[in-house]
Amino acid sequence: MRIFLAILFSVLLSDPFEGYTLITNMGGGGQGGGGNQTRYSHLIDNNQNIINSWTHETAPASIAYLTKDSILYVPCKIQNGGGGQGGGPSGGRFKKMDWEGNIIWDYTLPTNVCIPHHDIAVLPNGNILAICSETKSQEEAINAGRENLDGSMTLDMIVEIRPEENNQATVVWEWHFWDHLIQDINPNLSNYGVLNEELGLLDINIQSGGGNQNQGINDWNHCNAISYNELFDQIVLSARHMNEIYVIDHSTTIEEASTNTGGIYGKGGDFLYRWGNPQNYNRGDNSDQILNAQHGINWIPEGYPGEGNFILFNNNHENNSSAVLEFIPPIDENGNYEVITGESFGPETYSWIHQSNFYSNTQSGAFRLPNGNTLITSTAEESVFEVSEFGNEEWVYEGELRTARAIKYPLDYLENNSLLGDVNNDQLVNVVDIINIVNMVLINDYQVNADLNEDGQINVIDIVTLVNIILEN
Structure with a gap:
């Protein structure tokens, strides 16, 4: 009886979210996913019992995503070994796997389209948004206003891939940073403008930054996370080397996405919102910068505490200290973002922070859970843990780990795998x-x-x- 009461008491005191955590092991050996560790995705319960497992013959480029129909979407490297273009984890291969671990779709994006790397987002219709990089020649970059350039320039882009039968796919939408650049040096070029007046454009002469990954113009943006908002049909990107996040309109056509007109919001592919480093558009200075080498940006889902807010992992929040930040975007009910003339995009600061003794200069992320807890991954420390709203540690993963981020799903998340009584x-x-x-x-x-x-x-x-x-x- 005493043992029973002790167990009951401990259950009542602790409050981890009851769910299934998906951990995708990239295989170790640094960002590129090399090394000899097993490459897998495990779905585990709070007691770390393996509910299901998928193995990967080539290393995942980032994390896998499980959809409600029990399909696992995995961005992978084309072959094992080596890193990615610009130092990031590059992929190129995309898989769909069923619950039994069978590959039901396997597609490699041609390298002449772009070089996929880091994260993906699975859309409600099953299409895949993938972060990619493309390279512009020195001449092209100089003609676009880039100063002090010695060599080519690699920028990021997004492609939307529609899976098709027989392991085929079609790129049905794309967006490029290259189409949304500005410079304030050469008035003879078509993209000349005033930085603090054109907030939807990115200054081509920003010096690449972001932690210790000094890749410069060979990895200018270093986008590392992508998330989709179905309610507003918007995409958010995290760009480590810009120390900023960007929101763009997904409702545009491919043609509109390359311009500043069209789409639901009438701005084409220009940024609808940006946050983290207003000195990039001359509406702030170093003291206004909040983000530093951040990862894992995502919207907090509808119905969760903080719904509609953004949450991310700020890798270099302070010296040798990371933090998870939640912030409230200045958005109206129609998905439009407000900004006061002459000021930077709000908010001035974050609405919630968790900062303790964890630090990772690479990868990592955070996801809000339905009960208000937050699941945090500190990749460099090979650590996954769950904290309450008040910062109390409620659950810790213990085991082999080399993952960019872990995700936790509710127990009733899956739709088609239910046995009566299971x-x-x-x-x-x-x-x-x-x-x-x-x-x-x-x-x-x-x-x-x-x-x-x-x-x-x-x-x-x-x-x-x-x-x-x-x-x-």
Whole structure:
């Protein structure tokens, strides 16, 4: 009895979000994903039991994403070994895998289109947004107003890939930084303008920065994360070397995306919003810079605490100290971003911060969870942990780890893998499911697939029903 009470007391005191964490191991050996570690994606519960596992013969370029229909989308390297263009983890191969680990779609983007690297975002229709890089010659860059250039210039872009049958795909949309540049040095060039008046454009003469990765013009932007907002049909990008995040309109055509007109918001492919380093557009100085080598930008989903806000991992928040930041964009109900004339895009600072003893100069990220906790990955330290709104550590992953970011999904996230009574979605109905329901009764929790008699509550009737299901099988 004492043991039971002690266990119950500890459960009530701790409050990790009950869900499944997806960890994609890139194989170790630095950003390029080399090394001899096993390359896999594991879906685990809070006790680190493996619910499902997928193996990868070539190293993931970043993290995998699991959709509600149990399909795993994986950006991969074309072959193992080596790093990526500009020092980042490059890919080029995209896979879809079913729950059983079978590859159901396998496509390699031709290198003459672009060089994919880092992150992807899976759209509701199954298309894939991929970060890519493209290279412009020295002559092209100089003709666009780049000063003091010795060699070519590599910039980032986005492609939207539509998977098709027989391992084929079509690029159905694209966006390029190259189409949205400005300079204030040579008035004879077409992109000449006033930086603090053209906030939707990027100064081509910004000196590349961002932590210790001094790749300069060979990796000018170093975009490392991409996220999609279905409500507003917008995309957000994190550019490490710019120390900024950018929001663009996805509703444009390919043609409109290369201009400053068209789309829902009437601005074509120009930035709708930017944040983190206003000195990039001459509306601030060093003291106004908040972001430094950041990663993992994403919108907090609808229905979660902080819904609609941005959350990211600010790698070099202070010397040898990282932080997770949440900030509230100045957006109206129609998806338009407000900015006061002469001032930088708000907010002036973040609305929530978690900063303790973690530090990673590379990769990393954070995701808000439905109960208000935040799942944090500190890649360089090979650490994944969950903290409450008040900064209390609620859950820690212990094990082999080389991942850019971990993601945690609700227990009822998957749609097509449910067996009656399979409360933990491990494709088995057994005593573990009984224990899960008992725990829900003890802490007055509710989970749809545990309500076996569908009466809107979890109680002893559901336990008895599950016991009968097991006995009948």
